[in-house]
Amino acid sequence: MKAIRRFTVRPVLPEPLRPLSDLARNLRWSWHTETRDLFQSVDPERWAASEGDPVRLLGSVPPARLAELAGDRRFLRRLTAVADDLNDYVTGDRWYQSRPQAAELPAAVAYFSPEFGITAALPQYSGGLGILAGDHLKSASDLGVPLIGVGLLYRHGYFRQTLSRDGWQQEHYPVLDPNELPVVPLKEADGTPAHVSLALPGGRVLRARIWLAQVGRVPLLMLDSDVEDNDFGERGVTDRLYGGGSEHRLLQEMLLGIGGVRAVRTYCRLTGHAEPEVFHTNEGHAGFLGLERIAELCAQGLEFDSALEAVRAGTVFTTHTPVPAGIDRFDRELVAHHFGPDAELPGIGVEHILRLGMETYPGGEPNLFNMAVMGLRLAQRANGVSLLHGNVSREMFAGLWPGFDADEVPITSVTNGVHAPTWVAPEVVRLGARQLGDRRTEEALTVGGTERWDAVADVGDQEIWDLRRNLREQLVLEVRERLRASWRQRGAGTAELGWIDQALDPDVLTIGFARRVPSYKRLTLMLRDRDRLMDLLLHSERPVQVVVAGKAHPADDGGKRLVQELVRFADDPRVRHRIVFLPDYGMAMAQKLLPGCDIWLNNPLRPLEACGTSGMKSALNGGLNLSVLDGWWDEWFQPDFGWAIPTADGAATDPDRRDDIEAAALYDLLEQRVTPRFYERGRSGLPDRWIEMVRQTLTLLGPKVLAGRMVREYVERLYTPAAHAHRSMTPDAAAGLAAWKVRARAAWHGVSVDHVEAAVSTATAELGTTLALRVRVRLGDLTPDDVEVQAVSGRVDSEDRITDATTVPLKPTGGPDLEGHWTYEGPLSLDRTGPYGYTVRILPAHRLLASGAELGLVTAPSQGAVEGAGVLMR
Template sequence: MHRARLAADLERLATNLRSAWYGPARRVLEELDPPAWERTGRNPVRLLKEAAGRLETAVERPGYGARVHDAADELQQYLDSDDTWYRRAGGDPSRVVAYYSAEFALADSLHTYSGGLGVLAGDHLRSASDLGIPLVAVGLAYRDGYFCQRLDSSGWQHADPARNDFEVAPVSPVLDTDGRRVTVQVGLGDGVVTVQAWHVAVGRVSLYLLDTDVADNQPHHREVTGQLYGGDDDMRLRQELVLGVGGARLLAALGIDVDVHHLNEGHAAFAGIERLRHHLVGGHSLSTAIELVRGELVFTTHTPVPAGHDAFGWDLAAYHLTPLAEQLGVEFRALWDLATGAGDDRWSQTVLALALAGKANGVARLHGEVSRRMWAGLWPERSVTEVPIGHVTNGVHPGQWVGGELADLFDARLGPGWRTSAGPEAWERIREVEPAVLWRTHVAARRRLVGEARDRLSAQSRRLGIGNDGRGLDPDALTIGFARRFATYKRATLLAHDLDRLAGIVGDDARPVQILVAGKAHPRDEAGKHLIQQLVGLSRDPRLKGRLVFLEGYDLELARSLVAGVDVWLNNPLRPLEASGTSGMKAAMNGVLNLSILDGWWDEAIADLAPRAAAGFGWAIGDRREDGEEHQRTAADADALYHLLADELVPTFYRRDDAGVPTRWVEMMRDAIALLSPQFSTHRMVADYVTQAYGLLEPEFEVA
């Protein structure tokens, strides 16, 4: 293969983020220069710039050029193919869905997400691509992403910048036919801001990231897309106007005729206002325009905690939205009434989205019930059960989250359907895989994870001059994972409620147990940062023998390793405050057994699928009660957790046959993969949106 052809094929792979979730494409990029791959933060575009001088030697490497060409050719076939779930189901490719989100987790090289909302949005795009859904997406091009986590010697979290350099990222400027930047304008209280965009290829899906860092803008307008969730309420309102209004205007400027606008959380609710403007300009009355918007708007709420919904006071809302009201030809009060519930004195993005969306849903069955109770006051004439908020349970993307070892086994034994199908057929074939083979594959993933954890902890210990260096970790010990955002309701320290009981469980040298913890607290969440500090302190407690560790720098790469390599995934929020909890779904796809409070998706899994399991696929902590004082519930849940660990998990894990295989454990792994994977994948989730919310295909069953 000639150098020019190799360079062209590598560029095709680097500039489409399918390489972030499709193993063969990712591997050939990494293989070009593994140290540079890590040094560049797994940024394929930066990698090609830094490793350009290595192409001559890469051409000569036996078989490398052929592997690159095969991967690039496979990508092109994937992009060109009409043989997708959507087309086979009779879907019309001309009916387009626009998906708006304030964050997208697509690759570690793009710092455009903070946590679960962004991870869900990224998986939504990946599955839309794999299923062939005609979907485009809109987000914001933050120059400074959420943050990179760094701990000091006391275990206190510090936030280092997470910069985005779009000149050396897998993005490209959005240009018109004359090669000029496509721009739109959005009015704010202090003037008009010009918005440009960057295009991100996510398989077959196009994502447009809106950017106000435009030379013609005033300095403070250039900063609107400066930082993910940065600044105060004023900045948040500016960002959300750019996302909603600017996003809808950009799609119109690009000539994209959208049938359905899907708002992923209330951040994008202003897209509904822009759609109102479109219909009012067309000569419709306000009441008619609202009904037309309701026919094209879908809203997903993710937040069961009232404080998590964006709200703004009259003065701030009037300041920024009066220019938009004037464009609509209505008084600001008319918009205010849309966005406020009875007796409320705050503009609510969720209330606005619920007022304008014809379809609204929570992200799990239990969360749908919680949401109906939360917002019942908006429909005083209805009973709670009649509140028009249904549910579409979240999922996770198989190709993104199944670890490399298991993905190779799935490719060989399940066939390609596990990557691209919305149905359960391929997943059931895991029951044909020999127990020893499945166990050996998982053990390889665990050993890789423990090696990576040791490397991280050793570097962390050297930098700080103190701390757990990972030498207490055992690649063959029962390994529990806990990784998520450190909000207090998630109760990250529940496991240490009774330290003596915990020490008795993890300190058994005959049957060792180890716990890997990771996650970030919001930079302004002091309570969450204190939880991290407590866990770092526990990691240094001699009673635990180095078997509890905290891994700093939580990112997509570490998340992938954790959900693939641990044996048990722990989740212990205060019910019913976990809307969905997708990390446990990722673990289950890898045959990892869940140990969880009956909240979010796990409540659903236990109720619907546990009766179908031959051996079980995990354990429920406690029961479904939501009454009682919080400290009493915490004590009861901790007691239940310790009993399950000591009496169920540890004995089952260490009970082996003559070949060293924990036979019942492996049967539970099979149940987890076969039953949970298809039900809690974003392939199923996106198919549900297509049939139940978007109306692109006939519905198979009711949303609620």
Template sequence: MKALRRFTVRAHLPAQLAALERLSVNLRWSWDKPTQDLFAAIDAALWEQVGGDPAALLGQVGPGRLEELAADDSFVRRLDAIAADLDDYLTRPLWYQQLGGEQSGAGDEAGLPKGIAYFSMEFGVAAVLPNYSGGLGILAGDHLKSASDLGLPLIAVGLHYRSGYFRQSLSADGWQHENYPSLDPQGLPLRLLTDASDNAVLVELALPDGAQLFARIWIAQVGRIPLLLLDSDIPENEHDLRSVTDRLYGGDQEHRIRQEILAGVGGVRAIRAFTELEGLHAPEVFHMNEGHAGFLGAERIRELIEAGLDFDTALSVVRASTVFTTHTPVAAGIDRFPVDMVERYFGPDPGDPSVGGSRLLPGVPLDRILAFGAEDDPTKFNMAHMGLRLAQRANGVSLLHGRVSRSMFNELWDGFDPAEVPIGSITNGVHAPTWAAPQWMELGRELIGSDDLTSLRETEAWSGLREVDPGHLWWIRCQLREELIEDVRARVRRSWLERGAADAELGWTATAFDPGVLTIGFARRVPTYKRLTLMLRDPDRLARLLLDEERPIQLIVAGKSHPADEGGKALIQQIVRFADREDVRHRIAFLPDYDMSMARKLYHGCDVWLNNPLRPLEACGTSGMKSALNGGLNLSIRDGWWDEWYDGENGWEIPTADGLTDEGRRDDLEAAALYDLLERAVAPKFYDRDDNGVPIRWVEMVRHTLQALGPKVLASRMVREYTQKYYLPAAQALRLVIEPGRSDTAEFAVPFGAARELAEYRRRAERAWPQIKITDVDSYGLPDTPLLGSELTLTAQVDLGGLGPDEVVVQAVLGRVDAGDALFDPDTVAMTHTGTAESGHEIFTATMPLPITGSVGYTVRVLPHHRLLAGDNELGLITLA
């Protein structure tokens, strides 16, 4: 018989152990080893059985064992000390509070945001809370943990998926199977948001055809950071709406848009309910981690319209305070919905078309919402375009990805060169306490002489590694490799049994893999561009590398393909079938059900981390960062973060055949380069040992990797950069636009006067821009034979279409030209307004020295200018001579 419903019943905790409940529901335990060790001490075997999950442990431990521990003074003292440490962590001033102290007295405009809202479709905080599928979610989880460690007043918002992503298994012939366990939120480290009467707080959304979508709010406490997870699987919903939050990235587009509306619109409403009940500051800054939650901007506009603002003024307020991060280097990876589907969800109620705006967002015109997501295909609504149009600040997740994004979204700033598109970059980072092996954390404590590892955020703190004996570094690496091999053997055996093998034929798994052999890891999601099977391009050559008698290698491969991606599943099957070969199965394995717990072992134990995407389609690729944090050396295509931080001594660059249009030929060339590196560079260095068996040259690369990359790859560095480059400017911009001020329609100060001023300027600029013309450009001052440094004077006459000279910036653009007279890498010089011509056109002039030699050209352009814009390129308006 099958149960209708699953729920968790716990034993009552004795008073002496009451703090265990608090420790179990604050996910700080997921990166705090003393807390993990405390729970393991309750019942080591059960701790292992439940996968290191405190909530599950407390749900299954017997009352007799709890009474025994309550009488154990040593355990109770240990519990009290760890609980006190958690209290101290949650309350003491951290980096953010100290940063505020440094700026105190600088006035409100210099103040840090009192609250930050962070929206993501997935969060990888801990394996016990499987709300993630891959890098985007793991990055979001690391962002929250580091925000907690730094003391940011951040609130995170996502969805609670009743079945998470999926659990992966393999068939006998190596085909991926998915199964979706039903997760009981009461058995997870979550608490329900309730009101003063202990009733669950619900958010409500109006859907088409009179339907109402309700969601309750679960709170996962990630250190200091509350993560709000919306859950539609409640009795208040009709049957089909209960499944809105059933699976991450499951279902059709109808299912998907409902999830994204709930995440964006419902997420804002959840924050409002949470901050009011908890007495917290409402967020000033809203950060979209990808475009999935883009509808949050439309909901915030609705709130402001309800408060009395017009649409354009509300948009000015929302844009000023919104940050958008794109993780997508390919257009195919962007969520795009049919326009008629968006019209159905955001259009007026057919039963009452007189209602302004949509039934879901009263007062917000449908055409304005559709304009946010407009793209070159008029039948599609583009969520990334919406994110960019609703955010005054945007970024990619590595330097290279920033460049790729500026080209990818250039169409939104038509007329600007890609380099001028206002999308910056902050390179991702990883949370060291989560991903670094305990041995490295202990070495860090020894080197800095303190249990407080916060100083490791600074580069100087890593200099002590120079004094560590090579033999000790090698001992740590060998110890971690041995632990990995033990784990791999158990997983290989378990996988073969699940695929139908008999126990009697699996004796070989006990000696599969070798703790003394060069171990290479390759684990990630399995979209085509990551090229899971590049290593199989020449299977015979790979087999020779695996089985080399003097310098063998062993490969551990893992990853999940999206359930709908048949091509990705076929790639997995190719790897599995090769790894099934009797001659190589002790040297290569595909491990199913890749998750955070498996990943941690791989990052700790692999000597080399392999990454071979099609450049430049890897936005960042943080798995290699986690390996580097554990002394692993990267062997990678120059893509994502590796493009900017590879230095020739921290790993190896796989040469690329960029620009080759024959994909098969490109794969052949890059696979051959990979084999050559393994055979001629990587393996020889690993097996070249001194008299003590230590590979000195290898260990020096390990030491250099830790020193050079350790402080760079930290998520604390990433979150500090977001704070200083994006959150602080966004808060300052918000405070400027909400200031009282004058408008064209009022002689007295009005609320949100600055925002009204900006909205009025934007309307006038957009109306005027088609009429703006550069009617004449003259140059003089150059000698007959111009020399480097010779002065060039340009004068331009401009019809400003009714705008004033102080409402635009006119620039001279000077640089090299190609054979088609196109300027590249030009310099821009602001031209000065010097008067008005008889024609009524305004005169602008500039004098500049010639900065370069060769074929040089110039032009003049006009851009809008206003004190409340983040930059003169923000509106995407430009006129060229």
């Protein structure tokens, strides 16, 4: 019989065991080995059955076992030690609190993301964006950064993946009961659940409950619309991650952004937590948070433009997509329908809202509202997630800053990192602890620092090789177990599965490939020449084996066909012991898969991988990367610790031919360089050169790929300047800046460079020469205080474009004359040899601007205004 109602019965822990509840509700257990070991000792079989989830474990342990533990003095001593350690962790000073001038750091930062990958026990992620967000929160906790995470609680999460008998992906959406997850409801002072609400067209209301997940020191607020006060449609707003049509997605993003700010205010009111000075928008999905903050300020009496400046000052926007198709865009009429007098944010004119997101630049779609464009317009500071992705982002969004070269677009880069305590295998940590001690190992994994990682040089070759073999063997056992479960789900009987006991070999070079399955990641590139792949898999002396996993989006039939193609190849009896596809890739699988692979393969279409962090996780376990030079690998690749797959980037290359060329390059690397290095033995009987590459990977890449390094960069380069800007942007300052921008834009047509002259008489000059520049400009209704006149110089290409520009401000020396001219002068040092050139330009200048490009206004001289402008140095 089916129950007519479902509810959760919580266990009553004996008083001595009450700290177990606190330990289970703080997600630090997901990366703290001692806490996990403690829970495992409660009941090893039930711990395995609960898939390592303490909340589920405690709900299943019989009262008799709990009573037994309550009288076990040895267990209680362990429990006290772990509970005390957690208390020290969440209350003691860490990196952030020990910073010089700590009072100047942000009092708090609110971090918004549509998904968070904290642990498999809280399945609220689909892929890299969510895992990155989870690692950001964990590392912020380790460093003591006062972060508040904000997201949504999806009742079905993303989806669970299985395969049909013929290898077609099938999706399943199990219902997640928040009462069975490691979250607690945020409650008002009177004990009632805390809620936020949004006004919808037609007088409807969208209400959402606030759930709290504690991630170490960091609270994560998650909004859930499945509450009884909502109508059926509104209850389903937070049903699935990245599900539904345009209006459904719009409502999710309004709830995340607008409702998220309201949830933060509620949390701070109820707990006394410091109000955030900085708001960090992780991708455009949460961009509406800026509108809510503008509405708050307008309600306090600021005009819209002034409120916009105040909000921008304290906002950081991170873009993760390298292609326009990856950005959420909505029909402008749909957006207009959900705002205004009869819907949400009635105090803000709909035209103001639309203007923030419209693609009002060459090549833009005039009727589409672009969430990334809004995110950039609402943030004074923005970044991509690797150096290469920063370049791609500046090119992609250059239309927002007309008149500036792409390399001057104010989008910087903070390369992603990964949370080492989550992704490094316990065996690797123990090896580090033997070398460094527990405390220094923890510091190496969380804070970083090359001096700690240099200790890997002292680890013996045999120890490294034994470690790698052990991790590979564990992977083989894990794969066989998952492979057997997958084949049973596909309908296979026991008699068909005997071959699985010989699937994979702990002494064979193992390649891993696991990620989402959009077409640009090229899951099936390895299949371009199947005979050649078979030769690699079945080589008599140097075989390889491949473990593949990944999910295609439910609406992406093309991605599902790629999965099916790979599965059908892996089903071939000739090779199924050497290549496997594991369905339902997620955090739990990744934590087993990544450490056990010798090679991590990544072959996207360059430059479409914004960062790609799975290879970082492999590297922290001593895995070597074999990858296209894209994302982070383009930035940090060295032949000492990996291989770069050559690419055919020419614009004229046919896509199929490009895949053929790059697949052939991949096969060549595996045949000629990778497999020989793994199987060749030195005098010691060990693969000396391979072991040295593992050592170099850990020593040189280890401190770079840490999320601790990433979060420190955010604090120092983005959060702290944003906090300073926020504090400077008083209501009067914001009103003054807004008025100045209106005046500067209105007067800019009257700004010109009328004459440029330099003291040079020939087309060549010697290195070290200093030219005296004299420039005559018109400023119209502006003054020298409103502008900066710059000399821009550097090497030039064949089209006289300056390729490595240096800018020097020029100083006013006189004016205005009777014709309205101002004179500026300054030196220009010729500090590089070769073809060299300069120009002059005028930019708006104000003390509260973060960048001279912020307004997108620039004036340069016409060619006729220049004397002696082209200088060729030899």
